Amino acid sequence: MIALTVLAPPEDQFKAPTPDELFNSFTPIIPGVDWFTKPVLLALFSSVLVIGVCWAAFANPKIVPRGIQNVVEYGYMFVRDQVARPFLGKDADRWMGLLVSIFFLVLVWNLLGVFPVLQFPVAAHIAFPIVLAGTIYILKVYLGIKHQGAIGYFKNMMFPPGLPKFIYVLLAPIEFLSNLIIAPFTHAVRLFANMFAGHMLLAFFSMVGFWFLFEKLTPLGAGVGVVGVIMTIILTAFEMFIQYLQAFLFALLAAMYIGGSLHPDH
Amino acid sequence: MKTAASLLAAEGANPLIPHDFELIVGIFSFFVVVLVVGKILTPRIQKTLAERTDAIEGGIKRAEEAQAEAQALQKRYSEQLEEARRDAARLREEAREQAAQIKAELREEAQAEARRLVEAAHAQIEADRQAAFAQLRTEIGRLSTELAGRIVGESLEDEVRQSRIVDRFLDELEASPQAVR
Numbered sequence: 001m002i003a004l005t006v007l008a009p010p011e012d013q014f015k016a017p018t019p020d021e022l023f024n025s026f027t028p029i030i031p032g033v034d035w036f037t038k039p040v041l042l043a044l045f046s047s048v049l050v051i052g053v054c055w056a057a058f059a060n061p062k063i064v065p066r067g068i069q070n071v072v073e074y075g076y077m078f079v080r081d082q083v084a085r086p087f088l089g090k091d092a093d094r095w096m097g098l099l100v101s102i103f104f105l106v107l108v109w110n111l112l113g114v115f116p117v118l119q120f121p122v123a124a125h126i127a128f129p130i131v132l133a134g135t136i137y138i139l140k141v142y143l144g145i146k147h148q149g150a151i152g153y154f155k156n157m158m159f160p161p162g163l164p165k166f167i168y169v170l171l172a173p174i175e176f177l178s179n180l181i182i183a184p185f186t187h188a189v190r191l192f193a194n195m196f197a198g199h200m201l202l203a204f205f206s207m208v209g210f211w212f213l214f215e216k217l218t219p220l221g222a223g224v225g226v227v228g229v230i231m232t233i234i235l236t237a238f239e240m241f242i243q244y245l246q247a248f249l250f251a252l253l254a255a256m257y258i259g260g261s262l263h264p265d266h
Numbered sequence: 267m268k269t270a271a272s273l274l275a276a277e278g279a280n281p282l283i284p285h286d287f288e289l290i291v292g293i294f295s296f297f298v299v300v301l302v303v304g305k306i307l308t309p310r311i312q313k314t315l316a317e318r319t320d321a322i323e324g325g326i327k328r329a330e331e332a333q334a335e336a337q338a339l340q341k342r343y344s345e346q347l348e349e350a351r352r353d354a355a356r357l358r359e360e361a362r363e364q365a366a367q368i369k370a371e372l373r374e375e376a377q378a379e380a381r382r383l384v385e386a387a388h389a390q391i392e393a394d395r396q397a398a399f400a401q402l403r404t405e406i407g408r409l410s411t412e413l414a415g416r417i418v419g420e421s422l423e424d425e426v427r428q429s430r431i432v433d434r435f436l437d438e439l440e441a442s443p444q445a446v447r
Contacts, residue, residue, distance in 0.1 A: 054302070096308055196281060
């Protein structure tokens with residue numbers, strides 16, 4: 001089943017878009033180059049956009065900011081004060097480069113989900129969140145072993161001091177599982193699932209509006225179509241908030257994992 | 267991992283399975299961003315932010331210094347003014363004291379001079395009186411004896427007797443209240 005079937009259904013009934021139609025039906029943009037699909041194009045475009053905007057703002061920064069430097073600096077300050085400093089303290093400035101890259105890139109990935117015409121959140125394809133979460137995971141383990149020692153890292157993780165002995169029988173495997181297996185998984189899936197679900201919601205309601213107002217306009221169906229359009233507008237605003245929130249949360253978790261590896265006792 | 271073509275063909279592909287070409291593109295696009303934004307641009311903005319903090323803190327510091335300086339200057343001026351006022355008051359007081367002292371000294375001197383003059387006058391008068399009295403005494407004696415001699419017709423030329431008589435006469439004269447003076 002491909003996207004075209006939605007617009008030309010075999011029967012006269014409304015059919016909600018399926019995940020496969022929304023997320024797995026991209027044809028190569030250049031015929032024959034299989035890998036070059038819309039999500040890939042948007043991922044590359046996001047990088048170009050982030051680099052371009054940041055370059056315009058920070059390539060030659062002024063002490064008294066003007067124009068775009070003001071805007072991007074605001075984003076930088078937000079990451080520094082809300083993400084880096086609470087978790088990294090005095091190490092915040094060292095990790096700002098990574099955190100600001102993550103935040104801006106994820107934010108652009110997400111916002112493309114509501115950008116007219118483009119309308120696909122890059123992070124709704126799990127490969128992209130996996131790259132970021134995987135990088136952070138490797139960094140977390142590396143920094144943990146580097147700063148706490150191989151044994152110290154696992155000891156601090158699995159055997160936090162000051163608990164009754166028998167608790168460790170329970171705690172150690174749970175901590176191991178949560179820190180080394182579940183944490184990177186949820187880090188990636190949280191972002192992916194939010195974008196995935198948000199995109200489905202928007203697609204569903206816009207399809208409702210499109211179907212009942214344009215495809216099959218009937219006196220009874222028109223009301224449903226109007227509801228669909230209104231819901232699309234409301235959910236687009238809500239989705240933008242979620243998109244920003246997930247970018248913030250993703251960077252926040254990255255800072256938290258890095259901070260936890262640098263200073264085990266927090 | 268499946269290729270795009272096989273994914274397109276597959277029905278209900280698991281959305282949790284990443285596409286391998288997307289992983290490669292993701293790694294590439296992420297690391298390019300980290301390289302440019304994180305490694306090149308972030309240090310620049312950090313430097314600028316540090317400079318801005320310096321500029322603001324420096325400005326505040328300079329303003330504080332200027333204010334402290336102004337206050338110190340004002341304090342010094344007011345101290346100097348106070349000192350000048352004290353000096354003026356002290357000088358006025360001294361002048362007043364000196365004037366009073368000079369006045370007192372002058373008065374003293376004048377009074378002493380006056381007293382001296384009066385005393386000198388008194389002494390002169392006394393001396394004159396004494397002189398006149400002495401002269402008068404001899405004169406009177408001579409005249410009286412001469413007069414008495416003429417009257418009595420008897421020479422009273424004898425000095426001893428003469429002076430005895432004169433002295434007696436004069437003593438009687440002095441004994442009477444309205445004599446001489």
